[in-house]
Amino acid sequence: MTDNHLTDGDVTNSDVTDYNFQIQSEAARLGALADDPSIPVPTCPGWTIAELITHVGQTHRWAVHVLRNRVQEQIWSRQVPSGLGEGEHGDAAWLAGGVAELLETLRVTDPSTEVWTWGPDKRASWWPRRMLFELVIHRADAELALGVVPEIPAGVAIDGIEEFLHNLPDAAWVTRTLAGQGVEGATIHLHADDADGEWTITQGPAGKISWARGHAKGDAAVRGPVGDLLLLLYGRRSPDALTVHGDRDLLGRWLSAAAF
Incomplete structure (x- = not known):
């Protein structure tokens, strides 16, 4: 039997607030690593730091779209407008703008709202936890690319x-x-x-x-x-x-x- 840390009845507003704080902190750490966008990211073969930043920022905009529009059917991040021109990559400022939008959306969204997710929990409360670990892992990717040992509490x-x-x-x-x-x-x-x-x-x-x-x-x-x-x-x-x-x-x- 699967023993899960958070189940359908376990997420509270305080849990979401804590995830929001951690999302903000992790996004700032990632943004601070974006000085040289051309550096390859070995743990994401074929990507540079610029492409990593673009992926993360696009993922945040995807979550915002799902939550604001109460999306009920499957939709993937590439289907959501990024605000970037053809061939453009996101930078630290673009990442920060998406994070701010994500945090405000999470703040005003009832965690019990039913929305589409790719996970087992079909409620808004699934998204902040997922967005945090998207950031944690990709922050680690950027650090490894720069020769920094990732530290995760x-x-x-x-x-x-x-x-x-x-x-x-x-x-x-x-x-x-x-x-x-x-x-x-x-x-x-x-x-x-x-x-x-x-x-x-x-x-x-x-x-x-x-x-x-x-x-x-x-x-x-x-x-x-x-x-x-x-x-x-x-x-x-x-x-x-x-x-x-x-x-x-x-x-x-x-x-x-x-x-x-």
Whole structure:
């Protein structure tokens, strides 16, 4: 049975306010890394810092569009106007403008409003958490591109791991790949060595996963700082940089298929 950090009845206005504060902080950190837009981003192959900034800012405008228009049908970020000309990339000021618009929209939107999401929770309260971790991971991408070691507070990283696992079963582009791995029934255990965090992921049928908090033995197990475990799930940290027990091949194949 999946043990989720936030379920349909758990989001409160105070939760949303906290996410808003973190979104503002993370966006400022990312914007401060945009001085040289031409730098390649190795963890996002083919992208430069400029393209990374453009992607993040476009994602914010997508969320604003969904929330303001109470969108009920699937829509993707590329379908939403960006305010940029053909071939133009966003910069720090453009990113900041989108963040301000996002934060104001989140502030005035009732978290219980029913809207489209690609995750399991079809309410406005899904969006601030998702937007935060979009920023956290892409801020880490920019830092890695610049040779800076990303620092993610333990509480944020724990929430990020659980947000990833909560949404993963509904990420159809991921579950299709996982379904082809032939690992149904396999278990992967994550163990933070700098925070109170342990999770066991069980691969189910049709590429779907379930997960639970707590100590357990997995077919593969990874131990390390909780921020690195979050980056590992997103394909930004190699398991070789952490302590791995059990089936390394299983772990590598699962991580490659699950990262998004």
